Amino acid sequence: SFSVPENPGVVDALLNIVPGNIVAAFAELNMLGIIFTALVFGIALLKMRQSEQQHALGEQLYQVIEGLNEVTLKVMSGVLHFVPIGVFAIVAETVSQQGMETLLSLGDMVMVLYIALGAQLLIYCAVMLLFGVKLRSFFGEARTPMATAFATQSSSGTLPVTINAAQRLGIPKSIYGFSLPLGATLNMDGAAIRIAISAVFAANVIGAPLDL
Template identity: 30%
Template sequence: MLSGLHSVFRPFMRLGLVTQIALGIVGGVVLAIVSTEAAASVALLGQLFVSALKAVAPVLVFVLVAAAIARHQQGQPTHIRGVLVLYVVGTLVAAMVAVVASFLIPTELSLDLSGVSGNPPAGIAEILRNLVLSAVTNPVTALMEANFIAILVWAVGLGFMLRNAKETTRQALDDVSDAVSGIVRGVIRLAPLGIFGLVANTLAESGIGALLGYGQLLGVIVGCMLFVALVTNPLIVFWQIRRNPYPLVFDCLRGSAITAFFTRSSAANIPVNMALCERLELDTDTYAISIPLGATINMAGAAITISVITLATAHTLGIPVDFPTALLLCVVSALAACGVSGVAGGSLLLIPMATSLFGVPMEVAMQVVAIGFVISVVQDSTETALNSSTDVLFTAAACHRAIPKQG
């Protein structure tokens, strides 16, 4: 019987991972159309996949970063500074795209919700304060709670302390890093089944009916994200590598954005991005740090979401907003998003802080947050896909910058 099953699934296993994931998406859609009950019943597959990614990500980041720094030799080139510059430039450009789109396509919201509650941040000062405090969290607690700021701080510190350790100690750390990476590769092989469950369950629970009432708002947000992914990000990459950026762009979208869209978690997508960087043969010392760092601070999608929804609120209430003020708004919001990137719906919870800059009452702001959660089935998925794939794209651009064009 087992040999028969093996022969049935052998052609499927020979396909590439991206093709398998695409088939999983199609299968989930078909199952949700045929039977919503059956679609809901396979939700466990998606939950197991996301939980496995989230479980392995903190350990992977801690071990990989510590090992990369411990084996780094003085004078050996890295590209972290270039990646950080690209993260900042990419986020600011995404913010400008959102502002321009909001002025060109003004959107009105139907603010008639009631009984909305939430716990938004009080302000950017509080968010930045919490961000600094989170960096000195107990390392065991940081691993348990997936606090990647603290994980990075402890991993960097341990890596520097081990640079002068015995060769056998550093080799042992490398062996542990290889072992954890092997576990990650095994988890990623389950992506087609996991995404099949996620797609089927999402469509069974939400469908598209709830989104139709907010079509224009969602269209502006998703349109901005697509424009950034397919136009401005490639231009930034071209500025770095001085050759056709689209092969690299599409590699990152296929290898990272698809899984990020359905897991809706930058933290869960860290192992996927690490594996993609390995396939792209990027510098390990660079991506071991830039990928988990990008999952925390590279927030182009959040800048778009906050800016578009906040400016839509101002337009609905008749509040005049000039272009410089709008640009300042999205820059501040993008900076603040770094502190809540690990929280589900983190960018939406920043909206009350952003709208408060225009004197919008808290009751109205929380109604807007509720609208954000209605469209989050698509908005949060697209935002995560943009953020996560851009982490790999900008890391690759920085690593390839010094490589001359072949031929």
């Protein structure tokens, strides 16, 4: 038998955003806790930079954080160069151990997933047209981040490439510097589609089909 855990209430969900231990939030990859900590830290740093007494110290701290951010992006960009090798190795190992049947059995799920993602993309295109975005220019720059995300299956890992595309599109840093890291963590609607389809597929495989 299968038991479904109870969903936490709204109050509990909001309280869980505030980490009880900042170090534990980073160690456990509690993304909501990390984002909350970053927001509080950023607001405090902004107040320091605006203060006459603490302006110099705030600027120094800001430069340190800016440098750490650039170093992190450089490291992530370097790792991305080796992603194709890793993907090839994983697929080769899976096929060699379990045979092509393992991949072929996922064909239906992959087809449904691509149809759903295609529908999602059409909705996004309609929204962008509604706001006057030129699709040719957008996809001309977005194709590299999209291909990288497809290969790596990681929004955070694709972040350096996405930031470069945003810069080439002329998006202000004040916008992409906040929205892209936040969106790579919270606005994972594509991942939500994949998880839902994978859950239905797995339930059917083990003989426990899901109903409404």
